Amino acid sequence: MSLKTIEAAPGFKDYLPQEYKDLIDDGPFLKQRKVSELGSFKEAIEEHPMCSGCAMTLFIRLVYVGLPSIENTVICGTAGCGRLAISQGAVPFVYGNYGDTNAVATGIKRGLDIRFKEQNKDVVVMAGDGGLADIGFHAVMHSWFRKEKFTTIMLDNEVYGNTGGQDSGMTQKGMVMKMAPTGKKFEKMDMLGLAKTAGVAYTARLAPTNPTRVANTVRKAVLIAREVGPTFIQAYTSCNIEYAIPTPKVMDDARAVEKDRYQFVEYFSDEAKAYWDDSEKERKRLRKAAKQSG
Amino acid sequence: MGKLNGTPYRVVTGPEGLLPPAATIMGVPLPEEGEGLVEGGIVTEAEALEKAAIAMLTRKNATLFPGPLVLWGWNDHTNEKAKYFFDVADEIPGVRIIPMPDYRPIYPKIDPEAVIxxxxxxxxxxxxxxxxxxxIGVHCHYAxxxxxxxxxxxxxxTIALCAEAGHEDAMVSVPNFDIEKLILFKEALIKVKKNGIKPLYEGKGIVPTGWSQIAALKGEIPIKPEDELVEAGTGAFSSELETGLDDTAE
Structure with missing residues (x-):
């Protein structure tokens, strides 16, 4: 295997659809793209079948920008709205059965570490609240207990969105859904607290109101997972269909929810904090050196 | 026709129906090295290649579908193989090349002229x-x-030129298909033409398909449908359409 997978064999480039030519010439590979560059390069995902105004899709786009080495990343997902978009990204995607996504990711990560000793290969689980907090809960928890070195990103839309609106463990208590007409009976699960208890190295909660913050948080989580241990991001990605949010109001909703109960928080374990501070110092030193050398 | 190995089941062109049985379930075996599979029966490799060559020369709109294993230059072998792939294409007048660059589900729409x-x-x-x-160059489970x-x-x-064990569900399949066998396929194409098979599109080269290919291979920017839109009131018969035709006019 080599990174030449993103170059066409001699003579074939002329026969490729334009989207692939653009990915070769101006894609996100082999360079760290910034959020401010969105719209000026060929993104890993453009067309997708998600609902109009879907905040989850915006978040997924930003995740792709934030990945520190997109050409060396494997994404693992499962049933849910998110996989409809993620499976169409120009990043290898592995579909874990509902419930075993983090177990599948464990196998992939360990296999990649054996096969590619000299190259960091990042594994990122990106799935919904149903896939991670409910049905995939045991695999998520055990991957954290085992200190598996990959990132888990929960696309928390607080509902089973594409099966008609059943309440999930992450739905707010009392919320009346189409398939929960008497309202949800229990509190929203405290996945951040569970992650902390399980010894996750870096945990963050955020809403997609600040694109740069989303990309930076993803980058941070993936880099810490490489070196220290499991990381977890819980992202509010509203379902504007099941929550009846008018399409133009999706970001207003995200801002309101962020202000009310989804403020940005992050937690580092001691080891993760020490690693991150050191690596930040090193990055600053390198940036300064590069500036001085012109 | 080759031996049937005890099964009367033939893998022939469809449409066979919504859910045809997998050929392997119907008793169609895989060919060994030096053999090929033609419509479910084992034949020699040379016979299979000739059958494939005749089909590609005489059936309508013959197309090569290169998969990711030959399309992307991920190792030296692939880069070398590309040349022989195009040698084969050059021997099939009027052939199209439509790539299968990866296996992503393409929704909500596919451009069927540009990609499979x-x-x-x-x-x-x-x-x-x-x-x-x-x-050719498609991972077996997807093929x-x-x-x-x-x-x-x-x-x-369908013709499956497989680098591994071959495919029972193709009408012709040859296993372990490496560069040497690409050369043999090219020779089979030349041979059958020499033996009197007249190509359906004789004299034509590779036919570009899809606007991106046309632009790249012919150096032209094809007119997209939206470029042909005519602003209301400026096109032919525009005033008539706006005011209605005068049925009494002579």
Missing amino acids: NPCHPNLTISHNKIEACVF SITLKMIRAGTNCF
Whole structure:
């Protein structure tokens, strides 16, 4: 295997659809793209079948920008709205059965570490609240207990969105859904607290109101997972269909929810904090050196 | 025709119906090295290649579908193989090359002139009225399901040139298909033409398909449908359409 997978064999480039030519010439590979560059390069995902105004899709786009080495990343997902978009990204995607996504990711990560000793290969689980907090809960928890070195990103839309609106463990208590007409009976699960208890190295909660913050948080989580241990991001990605949010109001909703109960928080374990501070110092030193050398 | 190994089941061009049985379930075996598979029967490799060559030369809109294993320059072998792939293409007048660059499910829409997708290959086959095709460089698990779907819903003659064990669900399949066998396939094409098979599109080269290919290979920017839109009131008969035709005018 080599990174030449993103170059066409001699003579074939002329026969490729334009989207692939653009990915070769101006894609996100082999360079760290910034959020401010969105719209000026060929993104890993453009067309997708998600609902109009879907905040989850915006978040997924930003995740792709934030990945520190997109050409060396494997994404693992499962049933849910998110996989409809993620499976169409120009990043290898592995579909874990509902419930075993983090177990599948464990196998992939360990296999990649054996096969590619000299190259960091990042594994990122990106799935919904149903896939991670409910049905995939045991695999998520055990991957954290085992200190598996990959990132888990929960696309928390607080509902089973594409099966008609059943309440999930992450739905707010009392919320009346189409398939929960008497309202949800229990509190929203405290996945951040569970992650902390399980010894996750870096945990963050955020809403997609600040694109740069989303990309930076993803980058941070993936880099810490490489070196220290499991990381977890819980992202509010509203379902504007099941929550009846008018399409133009999706970001207003995200801002309101962020202000009310989804403020940005992050937690580092001691080891993760020490690693991150050191690596930040090193990055600053390198940036300064590069500036001085012109 | 080759021996049937005890099964009367023949893997012939479809449409066979919504859910054809997998050929392997019906007792069709895989060929060994030096052998090929023609419509479910084992034949010699040379016979299989000749049968494939005749189909590609004489059936309508013959198309080569290069998969990711030959399309991307991921190792020296692939880069070398590309030249021989195009040597084969040059021997098939009027051939089209439609790539299968990866296996992503392409939704909400596919451009069937530009790409073939393993999740719905019949769209590309039907849209382009392809009656013979070669799959090469497609990972076996995707090739198997793709071949079955094509057999189910189209009348396309499928040829699987497989680097591994071959494919029962193709009308012709040759296993362990490396550069040497690409050369043999080219020679088979030359041989059958020499023996009197007249290519359907004699004199034509590779036919570009899809606007991106046309632009790249002919150096032209094709007119997109939206460029042909005419602003209201400026096109032919515009005033008549706006005011209505005068039925009494002489």
